[in-house]
Amino acid sequence: MYQAFFGFDEAPFSLTPDTAFYYGNASHQEALNTLLVALQLGEGFIKVTGEVGTGKTLLCRKLLRELGQTDGFVTAYVPNPALTPTALRYSLADELGVQYHRNQGQHKVMQLINERLLAEKAAGRRVVLIVDEAQALSTECLEAIRLLTNLETEKSKLLQVVLFGQPELDRQLAQPAARQLLQRITFSHCLAPMDDTAVSGYLMHRLTVAGHTGPRLFPARVAKRIARASGGVPRIVNILAHKALLAAFGEGRAVVDRRHVDRAVADTESLARRKSRFVGRLAMLLAAATSAGAALFGAYVIAGPG
Template sequence: MYLEHFGLKEAPFRITPHTDFFFEGANRGATLEALLYAITHDEGIVKVSGEVGSGKTMLCRVLMERLPENVETIHLANPSLSRDEILFTLADELQVNLATNRVSAVMRALQEHLIDLYAQGRQVVVLIDEAHAMPAETLEEIRLLSNLESNRHKLLQIVLFGQPELNEVLGRTEMRQLKERITHNFTLEPLVRADVAQYINFRMRAAGYRGPDVFSPAALKLIAGASLGLTRRINILCDKALLAAFAGNTHQITAAHVKAAIRDAEFRGSAMPRLGLWLGGAAATLLLVGGGLAYYQFSEPARETRPAAPATPAPPAAPAQEPAMPPQASPASASPAMASTEPAGAPAAAAPAPAAEMKPEPTAATAESAPGQNLAAPAARDAGFGPLTRQRIEKTKEWLEATHDRQWFIQLLNTDAGSAGQVERFLAGASKAADADALRVYTAESKGTRRLGVIYGEYPSRDAASRAIAGLPASLKTYGPYPRQVSRLRN
């Protein structure tokens, strides 16, 4: 158990963002303070960009914790919301009572509620994750939402978090009006070598380590080069290096341990020297895989108890990290492995399933179901779906016939029908981890694109569904499972 081996109270390099481990060096602390000021004193849209794994999600979580009490925060982690769905989601989050599902009426009710909150001295901030993957029409709706105002002040503050591709999206001609609304731009740069050493030492100390520095200068140099300064990659390499040192019964992380970690991680674009990799490949595999079982069983923090919604599927193979969050992925449509925005090609160290398997193909399709969708598609069109998917589709049709419009469920996954194989694998794992009878699948047509959605459970109210979501492990909450009403599925 490498926690005891190194005198640690908890795992220092977990991938799931833990705000107690927020590193304020490398300009992160200054960026946080600037964000707090911009949100509470300015009325324009704020943009935060950074490479995959640079720490955007961690910054977002810390920001949510440190905003004043009079600020209500809404975190949207689902980039595939359509322009209509984003309105309903905001209304749900703010607990706005809706007399009708007409979009114009929802917008009116939302504005009236925001005016009431403003009169009470409260401010509403919407933090939008993965903004680069949002459909253009949804980004346009965000611009319109930024127009909501009282006589003197804006009613809604918006912060966009996204990869550098967000800058390309905003550079399009049709996005000019939205771009002009952005008054503050922040960029999370990769860590330089000196910052990498400080970051690693900080994480070790925050986890309870009290001895001399564990990572040798040569090890730190290799980590800085192979990680490209991205904090998520640093976490992966450090975790694997600690495991290798534990397996070798040593307390000093050397270059050899880091090289083994780099080989196991197989990062694309890293600076690992190729010379001699093949000589140590077999030994490294035996070392990491041999110690992997002990690591999986003992050195991870206690896993959360099974919630009332699907947990992560599939038994562990080799240590793997959280899945990549691809452009325009759907709410919970990435792998049921842990956490959120790992760079493509970067396997990690704590998730039960390989990251690449559940990565949905990029899609610009809109949300789960919009008015006019055909939920009862002919069986012939389902021929390309797997047996579990087809079975769940039929069960869902029966469920819809017997369920009242006012009931609620949890949206777990939404993706293009071309990703049917991924949906089948997701169902196979989720069926083992949760109540298989509560798993349902629907098909829907949205602007000529066929969609597949996986939903879970049945609840009498939005609050009941939200409480069930709160019980999900962090690995599933990262992708934004959210409550929906049955009436929205039928419309």
């Protein structure tokens, strides 16, 4: 709605993970490089974790694109793995273009997948299974994936797996039933939030991709305010930047100022929740400190000084 006013060709802060807007900040770029190198090396299991909104799905899509443009890779993408192990195997078969009938037993489907993996290997291609939202995988599905990566020739694995997930994935992998899989994860990366400089670069990058050419829309102090309020989490940066632009547009201002960001922050529920969690934790700490102080004081009174 403010696109024409600011001279954008498209919305700069949409919440859709669109690879055209990818900004290679340190943590994302490091993750992407790690993934590409590890996959080239033939690593069997790679894990990328990150808090909600830190850019896992975008990175997933970026990886799919990169591998799509690299000779020697075939990818299978499972975006939503809240599936049964059977559905997961069908999904892999579909992605690989394996022909099968639903009334064929699972053993047969596995055999067909294995044949396809061997054929890809013979053609000199690596097959990579990429799972987003991996924290939603059941223990049974984690085990099914582990069994899939058991398919191998004498020299190498036939299937490489990349898991993208929220931090709960680590807790799931720590369960006794998933230990075998955990042991096989040789490369992992945790996506960090952006620092102030990265947020500033991120804002400018997304504006440029959206077609903005005019003067700086988010001056340095304003960008810093967004960085601090968002904790450097890209999705929250997008929400705040969008709302701040709306506020500036509402006033007919061509540049965003601090008040616009403050209004965006006040209007953003997820931030209120972050803040109330923080206040809650602070209150608990204060209560603990107060009761420890009271106990010490009591001991002092009872025992007397010295």
